[in-house]
Amino acid sequence: QKEVEQNSGPLSVPEGAIASLNCTYSDRGSQSFFWYRQYSGKSPELIMSIYSNGDKEDGRFTAQLNKASQYVSLLIRDSQPSDSATYLCAVRGAGANNLFFGTGTRLTVIP
Amino acid sequence: DTAVSQTPKYLVTQMGNDKSIKCEQNLGHDTMYWYKQDSKKFLKIMFSYNNKELIINETVPNRFSPKSPDKAHLNLHINSLELGDSAVYFCASSPRRGGSEKLFFGSGTQLSVL
Numbered sequence: 001q002k003e004v005e006q007n008s009g010p011l012s013v014p015e016g017a018i019a020s021l022n023c024t025y026s027d028r029g030s031q032s033f034f035w036y037r038q039y040s041g042k043s044p045e046l047i048m049s050i051y052s053n054g055d056k057e058d059g060r061f062t063a064q065l066n067k068a069s070q071y072v073s074l075l076i077r078d079s080q081p082s083d084s085a086t087y088l089c090a091v092r093g094a095g096a097n098n099l100f101f102g103t104g105t106r107l108t109v110i111p
Numbered sequence: 112d113t114a115v116s117q118t119p120k121y122l123v124t125q126m127g128n129d130k131s132i133k134c135e136q137n138l139g140h141d142t143m144y145w146y147k148q149d150s151k152k153f154l155k156i157m158f159s160y161n162n163k164e165l166i167i168n169e170t171v172p173n174r175f176s177p178k179s180p181d182k183a184h185l186n187l188h189i190n191s192l193e194l195g196d197s198a199v200y201f202c203a204s205s206p207r208r209g210g211s212e213k214l215f216f217g218s219g220t221q222l223s224v225l
Contacts (some may be wrong), residue, residue: 038152042219043217044154044201044218068132086152088152098167100147101155103153104153104154
């Protein structure tokens with residue numbers, strides 16, 4: 001079983017809609033959770049981090065964490081064509097040096 | 112100035128050859144990493160160094176050998192290249208190991224083994 005799992009998509013949403021990206025992880029002791037965005041042919045860049053249960057909002061992005069259910073999600077409100085990218089979920093376990101990535105979800109925002 | 116720079120950006124080579132990828136960071140970070148991203152976008156850790164000390168060595172063929180001459184540099188040498196080594200290799204750094212800080216990625220090296 002992979003440490004971090006994501007639906008690979010592709011996920012298509014119309015411009016202005018809410019895009020919802022989900023991620024589950026296997027290590028119950030995981031402490032740190034991240035969402036990276038990767039445009040085609042580019043390197044990943046961090047867009048959100050979350051460490052405690054609940055929601056964390058930053059502009060149009062909201063990260064949600066539920067440690068009991070071992071899932072973390074990313075909501076993108078008012079989706080724009082420029083949000084079209086692959087979104088990678090990453091999880092760091094307790095005391096772990098390593099950051100485990102999911103396979104990413106490809107999002108396409110249709111104008 | 113680029114924070115994490117790796118060279119070359121593209122590498123096309125024949126099976127059996129030996130090649131190196133270089134990485135340098137000017138952020139003053141203690142920890143550097145090599146990740147491999149396959150065609151399905153799966154990003155997998157290969158190695159991590161903290162202040163020149165190897166701290167992560169995942170299950171990687173021993174044809175891959177990292178070298179860290181100082182904490183600002185982490186190079187990757189690959190012997191006897193195989194078709195399955197074709198991927199994008201990303202170098203990354205973070206301020207310290209195991210922390211909650213983000214990873215800063217280089218622009219990647221697209222390796223194609225023919």
